Amino acid sequence: xxxxxxxxxxxxGGKDSRGSAAAAAAAAAAASILLSSAGGxxxxxxxxxxxxxxxxxxxxxxxxxxxxxRGFAGAAVKLLATDLSLVLEPGQSLLVVGPSGCGKxxxxxxxxxxxxxxxxxxxxxGSASPAxxxxxxxxxxxxxxxxxxxxxxxxxxxxxxxPAGAQGDADRALRGARGSRGPLPDVHxxxxxxxxxxxxxxxxxxxxxxxxxxGVVPSTAASETAGGDCTxxxxxxxxxxxxxxxxxxxxxxxxxxxxxxxxxxxxxxWSSVLSVGEQQRVAVLRLLAAGPTLAFLDEATSALxxxxxxxxxxxxxxxxxxxxxxxxRMQLLQHHTHVLECLGGGMWRLDSSAEYQHRMAIATGLxx
Ligand SMILES: Nc1ncnc2c1ncn2[C@@H]1O[C@H](COP(=O)(O)OP(=O)(O)OP(=O)(O)O)[C@@H](O)[C@H]1O
Numbered sequence: 016x017x018x019x020x021x022x023x024x025x026x027x028g029g030k031d032s033r034g035s036a037a038a039a040a041a042a043a044a045a046a047s048i049l050l051s052s053a054g055g056x057x058x059x060x061x062x063x064x065x066x067x068x069x070x071x072x073x074x075x076x077x078x079x080x081x082x083x084x085r086g087f088a089g090a091a092v093k094l095l096a097t098d099l100s101l102v103l104e105p106g107q108s109l110l111v112v113g114p115s116g117c118g119k120x121x122x123x124x125x126x127x128x129x130x131x132x133x134x135x136x137x138x139x140x141g142s143a144s145p146a147x148x149x150x151x152x153x154x155x156x157x158x159x160x161x162x163x164x165x166x167x168x169x170x171x172x173x174x175x176x177x178p179a180g181a182q183g184d185a186d187r188a189l190r191g192a193r194g195s196r197g198p199l200p201d202v203h204x205x206x207x208x209x210x211x212x213x214x215x216x217x218x219x220x221x222x223x224x225x226x227x228x229x230g231v232v233p234s235t236a237a238s239e240t241a242g243g244d245c246t247x248x249x250x251x252x253x254x255x256x257x258x259x260x261x262x263x264x265x266x267x268x269x270x271x272x273x274x275x276x277x278x279x280x281x282x283x284x285w286s287s288v289l290s291v292g293e294q295q296r297v298a299v300l301r302l303l304a305a306g307p308t309l310a311f312l313d314e315a316t317s318a319l320x321x322x323x324x325x326x327x328x329x330x331x332x333x334x335x336x337x338x339x340x341x342x343x344r345m346q347l348l349q350h351h352t353h354v355l356e357c358l359g360g361g362m363w364r365l366d367s368s369a370e371y372q373h374r375m376a377i378a379t380g381l382x383x
Contacts, residue, residue, distance in 0.1 A: 057134040059125055063141025063152065068308055069337045070103040070126070075135035076361070077118065077125045094361030095121045099135070101355075101365060103309075105336045110347055110368070113357030119341040120313050122357065126339065127155045127311045140308040154307035156315035160298035162285040167276060170285050170297055171260050172304065255304055263304055266330055267296040268323050292318040299327045303334055310338040321346055348372055 059075065077095040095118030103109055111119045124130035126137055140152040163173055255263070257279060264272055273279055276288070286294065295318050302310055310331070316324040321344070328350035331338060340347060348354065354371040356364045366374065 059131065059133045060136040061128055062136065062138045064138055065141045067138060067140045068105040069107065069140070070101075070309055070339065071136075071138035072099055072101050072126065073136040073138070075099040075125065075133065075137065077122050077130065077133040079121070080132045093118070096125075096133075096357065096363060097361035099355075099363055103337055103339070103353075107337060107353060108332070108351040109339045109353045109355055110351035111339065111341045111355045111357065112343070114359065117357040117359050118361075119357055123311055123313050123339065123341050127153065129155065151305040151307040153309045153311070154302050154305050155311045156298050156302055156313065158295075158314040158317055159291070160294045160315075162289070162294060162297075164282075166280045166282045167273065167285075168260070168279045171263070171279075171300055172254060173301055175254070259304075263300045266303065267300045267327060269293065269296050269300070290318070292320075292323075295319060296323070296327070299331070303330060306334065308336060310335045312338060312340040312342075314341050314343070317342070325350075345375075 059077075076097050076099075079093040079095065099122075101109075111123060113119050121130055125133055128137070128139070142152055161173070162170060169175075260279065261273065264270060272293070276283060285297075289297065295316055298315060302312075312331075316327055319327065324344070325346060328347065332350050340351065348368045348371065351368055354366050354368055356366070356371070358364060
């Protein structure tokens with residue numbers, strides 16, 4: 016890999032689009048390209064790099080799906096993000112914020128490889144080799160965790176290690192999660208990453224402008240199981256000993272769960288017997304157990320009280336090198352280094368957490 020970029024970098028496709036008027040014009044132009052080409056053959060291109068420890072987005076555009084069997088019947092294509100480029104380095108974390116329905120989850124899913132409509136390039140960490148054990152490149156936590164059939168141990172270790180050569184199973188699971196919509200495309204060719212060596216970020220970059228239409232999910236994308244947590248191929252650190260599981264349960268504020276349900280081997284209907292907040296804590300345990308290079312958390316702690324959410328994010332911050340979250344609570348800011356604000360109509364703004372808080376304080380009159 017090329018020399019690391021010093022800090023998270025956002026740009027708007029090389030254009031000077033910091034001014035909101037310029038950005039708005041770029042987004043409007045992009046929208047007209049997008050809307051006229053919706054249903055065409057453009058796709059979000061995706062690559063993996065075994066040396067990458069973070070995330071690279073290049074000119075990413077995300078739109079709502081269109082065409083037969085996709086999206087909402089008769090609904091117009093909606094621009095969710097335009098011309099978003101950034102580099103997330105190890106130790107950096109991104110909080111995606113914005114009004115309800117502006118496209119935060121869709122953007123996250125597009126980046127993770129679970130959403131197909133758009134254009135641009137996403138580069139994700141990959142396994143060093145198919146047989147490599149000890150690291151899961153990418154892990155995705157949805158708001159509502161998937162609780163598979165099985166005993167408590169199965170819940171805690173889901174989705175478990177992906178054995179070498181089992182990518183076909185992951186692909187099948189992904190295809191099932193996507194509603195069997197056509198074949199999974201091939202992995203795009205590898206090209207040198209971070210080759211541009213972007214300059215350190217100027218603060219408060221805004222964006223908009225780009226093109227793209229419908230999509231692609233390569234076999235190296237994060238695989239999802241029935242809408243639940245997902246990982247990319249490669250083996251995780253599982254299986255875990257009972258002692259390790261008990262320690263992790265303690266970590267995620269479920270110290271008495273094993274005792275309460277009657278043991279690790281007890282089988283119950285877990286989505287009924289555990290509250291949503293408990294299920295979210297189980298999902299965070301899975302994340303900590305897997306120890307991925309890069310994690311995506313889509314409102315994954317939304318059902319938790321503030322102190323518990325803070326404690327879990329404290330652990331994530333310490334143990335997961337790089338992560339992207341969608342969330343609404345201001346307290347999440349302290350657990351992320353940068354903020355991507357979705358402004359609607361595909362527009363966005365990228366700030367450091369401190370800059371974002373400063374702006375918010377001024378906007379709400381809390382700061383002179
Ligand atoms: N499969 C789909 N087909 C077409 N449009 C969709 C699809 N899924 C979501 N959308 C639309 O995309 C837009 C963005 O949805 P998304 O869930 O990404 O928003 P969000 O910002 O995460 O919202 P919230 O904060 O309420 O969770 C919404 O208008 C939604 O209706």
